[in-house]
Amino acid sequence: MLALESPSQDCYNASMKLRFEPTIPNYLTMLRLLAIPFMAWAISAGASYNTLAFVFFVGIWATDILDGYIARHYNQTSDFGRVFDPFVDKVFQLTTALTMTLTGRLPAWVPAFIFAKEFMMVIGGYFLLKKRKVIVQARWYGKLGTVLFVAAFASMFLLPADQQHWANIIFIIPVAWALVVYLLYGIQFMIPHLRHQKGS
Numbered sequence: 673m674l675a676l677e678s679p680s681q682d683c684y685n686a687s688m689k690l691r692f693e694p695t696i697p698n699y700l701t702m703l704r705l706l707a708i709p710f711m712a713w714a715i716s717a718g719a720s721y722n723t724l725a726f727v728f729f730v731g732i733w734a735t736d737i738l739d740g741y742i743a744r745h746y747n748q749t750s751d752f753g754r755v756f757d758p759f760v761d762k763v764f765q766l767t768t769a770l771t772m773t774l775t776g777r778l779p780a781w782v783p784a785f786i787f788a789k790e791f792m793m794v795i796g797g798y799f800l801l802k803k804r805k806v807i808v809q810a811r812w813y814g815k816l817g818t819v820l821f822v823a824a825f826a827s828m829f830l831l832p833a834d835q836q837h838w839a840n841i842i843f844i845i846p847v848a849w850a851l852v853v854y855l856l857y858g859i860q861f862m863i864p865h866l867r868h869q870k871g872s
Contacts, residue, residue, distance in 0.1 A: 696746075697739035701757050707728055707732050715768070722829060730826070765822075766786055766790065769782050769783035779839055786821070792854065827842055
């Protein structure tokens, strides 16, 4: 059974500092954001730049893991990072999906699904912030979902051009898990809010 965490663990603090804070994780997050357009260019440049595009892709993903590790283990978490890091993750996934679709490597339903998923998460997160002063932070199942999508995208760099149709099968697992994640976030955050409204 899913344990519901106390809302106080995700409460918005009026003194939150959402301005850039000069920590190593925040610099790495900024570096990831700046690298995304170069990755998109390399993907769209054609097969001869596929290796370079893959290097950018892996580098962006690796810095995401690294900044999270440093933030947690060296006490460099920040309000800016809690908000900006997942935003950059969304830009990373959407840019990769859109660029691959425009170059014929992905079916259009993949970026459409990702956009719809992220849009609903943003709307839900904004609703909870305004109504309950709660910021929805990533949980293990959400992070697993990101890993599955990243693995699926990575496989597209490695598939030969005549095998790109496998994307319709490769993305079934991350899409199915994303639906489970959406349900779990709803159970963990929206149901307590509805109960609170009913009891008030």
